[in-house]
Amino acid sequence: MTFTKDPMDVPAVQRENNCEKGDKEKWSLFRAAESLRKRIGQAKEYQVITEKESEPQSSPVFENWLWRSDYDEALKFEKQLLKQYKGKTLEEALPGKILSNEQGQCYKISTSCITKLKTANYEESKQLLVSDLKVLPGIGPVSEQLLKKQGYTTVEDLTRHPKWKKQAYDYMKLVDTKETSSVQKWLWQRLPKSHPLLHYLAGFCQDQNFAIVDIETLGLSERPIILLGVAKPTKDHICTTQFLLRDIPDEPSAIWALITQLDPNISLITYNGKSFDIPYIKQRLAYYGINGYIDNINFDILHFTRRALKPKLTDCKLETVEKYLGITRDINIPGALVPHFYDTYLRTQNVGPLVPIVEHNRQDLLTLSTLFSKLYEEWTIDRGIH
């Protein structure tokens, strides 16, 4: 006898290899994982729309979409990259260096670019912030007109008004002490988030200390962040620093590298960061159980862009805004395809697909700087109309 198994256990079916129970289970699990992986590969968080079809509407089905031609081109580009970068190291493809911190290691890429971030100065901001009486709760357009006729042209004047003095005083105190966050919260209560005054508020920021932040992720939520970019404007330069994951274990270190760069007195500039980038970073911190904070004041310019440019654009995707601003990119992939490109990198270990991701992120940072300045100009031209 060559086997000792209980005859009851021998299946009726003749299998090629009469494997043990554990092996069979393993085999089934691997098959289940394979089918799971296939479904994940097919699941897309964006819609590919073939041209000629009707223009994308603002319908929620099409919230995240890209053109078929761009999609096809990106996939062709990916193939080309895989060929071009075959056998190349990360350092060759994307010059940078390994950064170590208390959370581990990640890859740091630094660049610098000559451009200038334009914002209102403090005096200009203050003048605007106090001359809109509607910032006080209870004052609408009608009351404002009436008050202005009576000679109360600024909130400061209202500190002498019998009815409004208390609120006017509270507001002026925040404005005078440059409590930027508190003023922002106050204005949010009173005005739409897209109101130009909230943009002008940037003039209040201490030492004009700004950081533009943009992250790239493996998806819309609850997946690893693969690249964190930050751009800091100086007098006539913008220095970008990008923290890249060479592989998933680098994530805590890359996040840590970013948040330790952001002192509490720095003001953030983001595009949809209030609902995307910042909560995303917080979720990842909680995921890893890292005690870290990112509670800086945030100028989310998506809101302003919508107000200023929506009538002129089909949508407010950064790519569309760029076309309007006349910005062109040498290398680009649609933002929606970033997860796919990174996934290809992970699977093939070919650094090619990383190149456009890093460039895409860097360009986003620079575009945000331009957009921020451009909005300031637009408001200034429009001023007096609102």
Added chain:
Amino acid sequence: MIEEFIKNIKQSGSYKRQIVHIEELPAHNAIFSELEEPLPENLQNILINRKIQFYLHQAQAINKAISGKNVVITTPTASGKTLAFNIPVLNTLTRDKKATALYIYPTKALTNDQLKVLKELEKESKIKADPNIYDGDTPQHQRANIRENSRIILTNPYGLHQYLPRHDLWRIFLQNLKFIVIDEAHIYRGVFGSNVAMVIRRLLRICNYYHANPQIILSSATIANPQEHAQKLTGKEFEIISDDGSPRGKKSFIFWNPPFIGSANTIRRSTHQETKDLLTLNVLQKLQTLCFTTSRQMAELITRWTKEDLRKSKQDNVVTAYRAGYLPQERRDIENRLKSKQLIGVVSTNALELGIDIGSLDSVIISGYPGTVISTWQQAGRAGRSNADSLVTLVAFQNPLDQYFMKHPVDFFGRPHEQAIINLHNLCITLGHIMCAASELPINDESDKQFFPELLTLSIQALEQEKLVRNTPRGWVYSGTARTAEMVNLTNISSKTVTVLCNGKLLETLTLNKAYEEAHIGAVLLHQGETFICESLNLDPLIANVKKKDVDYYTEALKDVEVTIAKTYEKSDKGITVGLGELLITESYHTYLTKTGDTVINRTPLDLPPLTFSTVGLWFIVPGNIREVIDDQGLDFNGGLHAVEHAMIAMSPIFAMCDRWDIGGLSTSLHPDTNASTIFIYDGFEGGIGISETLHSKIKQLWEKTLELINTCECKEGCPSCIYSPKCGSENEPLDKKVAIIILKEMLKLHAANYRTARKRRV
């Protein structure tokens, strides 16, 4: 009043001896008991104000829960289970000003209902808990506030599955979580239950991360294995509370068999017509009645017909339908009108089987056996909440299963409740949820074994192989490109929903399968007893347009189900053919019937692309020589094949730890892919869920058990205990018990012979 009513029915001229049995369930008095420790003053005041004295089971449950035990309460409907689990929660929330509690209900309708109860208790107890619902319907702008301020949150497992990855937003709530209440836990069985068991483990894992160790209170309908079920559902040990101390009025349970039409004694009058007549009688007698039907359409039709009958006496406005698919506001309105007795008759699908509070009812009509003993008693429990007498009437269908119970009523009343089965070793389910867990917190091979004692290491290996998780110094991190919760579906049923519009306004929503039946072009869609004609069914996007039109007919779509073998994983060919593989199940809706009453007045072809889903299944061939033996004796081979399929499905839960409703089957005397008589048994879920693989590996034991089941069953021609299926698509016909025995014996003989030759080869 009930006795009078029954007497009247029996004496009326139209009575045709439909009552085949009356089971009198005697009244019993309340048994009261005291708590071991006094409650805080605010809760005592509630008891005084509401004149509440605890029944035995309530006191037992509260005592155990307050002493820190996990408790499962299994007393019948309307025995005051809700109070039994709310008191310990409120006790803790009174004593600990930060403490929070999470209530999990299987449906949104139930959360809405229970929210009201909890809000009243909060007010009376003067604690600040701000009870709130948090589910898919919760507006985005209220969510943060609820998470941060509510100490009692009500949700459902589907929601929980989605929210767990964002536990960072729930930190404060979770850190203070003292109680998890899981109501109607018997719903969580089979594949759905196995999924929910995993969601609960993920929740407990996250609680553990926030250093919370909540106590769990479960309530369940009567099932055969409450303690085991609670333990498997949550991974914790439980104290069971089952001594019902609540008072009951006398309940008369009638078995009602529709009379034969004509003299041949072969065809019975339609169950629906009988139900309609009974409901009309109940309403005219002012007995507040809830009528359960087995389908949405029947709920609507019986409502409509009853209204027509009641129009003469101008009482048609006291009857309505109630079912899934109605908008929440409509449902709440019906619930309230039922409670305030504005409605006397409500016709419902099993949507009202669960514990939605609709007050006490005098009478319940169950139109057709609902398929399980658990459901039958749940539905029957809706009658007789108070101390008054009550009536339950089970109206039989003509199918063999219902007819069996009509012939053997004593069998029904002695029948044990089914077991609630949960499989913690299902590979597909476990794998999916371990992947979800990896996107919630990095997985640690060692410390996470306490939550996933089975298959953790192997699942991680499989996920790593597919690069869905990566090993990092902090544990295994999810690295796929899709959101895990989107990839794992708790019911494993496609969630495609069709929106039904009437003049551009939302009327209701339907699953795609239901839409094929009820919202194809030309279909009569019934909504609250009104008829709508469907003008279009658009498949992309999924929208059906209907127009209100009063018609006196209804429609019924007919489908063919086909099974094709798409891919063979394993197959043996020597003497006996048993296969395992990917099956493609195709449902083609080809025709719809236009009917009035039970008469078909028209047949119209349908032009709809078939619905297909791929799954995993097993099949085996019954060789031609067996068929010849049977045919030679003049016996019904097809009936035997069909009976074997049913009985095997009935026995499958023993091997695969699933619910029989999770499995599908098909038997055919000639299948094009095998060119022979074939029986298929497959997972009723897109992509397969591991049931058939288990059954395939134990096919011999499954045959043996099935043979034993049929052989030892005392019935002559078959019964619900052996070859009748509660979910047969062809009305349990044809079925042949004797032939089934022959087929199974022959298959086992072949298997043994095959095994002997295999052994010879090996030696």
